[in-house]
Amino acid sequence: MKKKLVVLSGSGISAESGIDTFRSTNGLWNQYDIKQVATPEAWAKSPDLVTEFYNQRRKSVLEAHPNEAHRKIAALENTYDVVVITQNIDDLHERGESQNVLHLHGNIRMAKSSGPKAENNYYPIKGWELKASDRCPDGYRLRPHVVWFGEPVPMIETATKVVSAAEIFIVVGTSLQVYPAAGLLDHVSKNCRCYVIDPATEELTLPQGFVAIKKNAVAGMNALFKELTS
Ligand SMILES: NC(=O)c1ccc[n+]([C@@H]2O[C@H](COP(=O)([O-])OP(=O)(O)OC[C@H]3O[C@@H](n4cnc5c(N)ncnc54)[C@H](O)[C@@H]3O)[C@@H](O)[C@H]2O)c1
Structure with a gap:
């Protein structure tokens, strides 16, 4: 065995x-206040900003190679x-x-519902862009499948x-x-x-x-x- x-x-x-790593000086993450883009509160306040932030991250991931x-x-x-x-x-x-x-x-290539039945139902995102109009079958807006600061793991x-x-x-x-x-x-x-x-x-x-x-x-x-x- x-x-x-x-x-x-x-x-x-x-x-x-x-x-970029999370803590690299001058790295991309350094240019953002994490509370504005990677918390449930950020999503509640500005879902478009959060979606766009992760769309840009997804673009970089798609351009990268192992x-x-x-x-x-x-x-x-x-x-x-x-x-x-x-x-x-x-x-x-x-x-x-x-x-x-x-x-x-989580996995940035996937989305999940922002409604109550989020976990274990993941939706592949085609290409780099998650759109505001993308919805789960229950009609809730899709959010990136990412564990944000303050969320359970x-x-x-x-x-x-x-x-x-x-x-x-x-x-x-x-x-x-x-x-x-x-x-x-x-x-x-x-x-x-x-x-x-x-x-x-x-x-x-x-x-x-x-x-x-x-x-x-x-x-x-x-x-x-x-x-x-x-
Ligand atoms: N690629 C990604 O998916 C990505 C990118 C940024 C942030 N994050 C998220 O941010 C959180 C940050 O925690 P973390 O500990 O992963 O990141 P971190 O930035 O806190 O730490 C990165 C570590 O990698 C080391 N490092 C730098 N260059 C390296 C190299 N070439 N080879 C090996 N090690 C190198 C640094 O010395 C440091 O110890 C994670 O939970 C992660 O989810 C993910």
């Missing part, structure tokens, strides 16, 4: 695909039973050929179980500032081998026993892939 390998990724894994780090994670499936837990709303893991991807914070329970069962755990490209995702590190089992790939590992608070690989995602995943498959 293949060993269970779990990856927890954050926006840093997509940086080398040209998508990088070697996404692909190396997918290639680990030849040797391991791999689950990717991503905080990213882009779909670069899927396009990099990973088969088992759990999106903690429905997938966290499943993710916690997946992490608890991991024999190898790789954390890549996340500042570990966003909860509950960052709390997943506390659920690894005693014998799990844990690695963290990030160019700023010294800025991260890591539990004991995590091996820090101070590299960008592509270089770090290439090195770790060799180690884990040789």
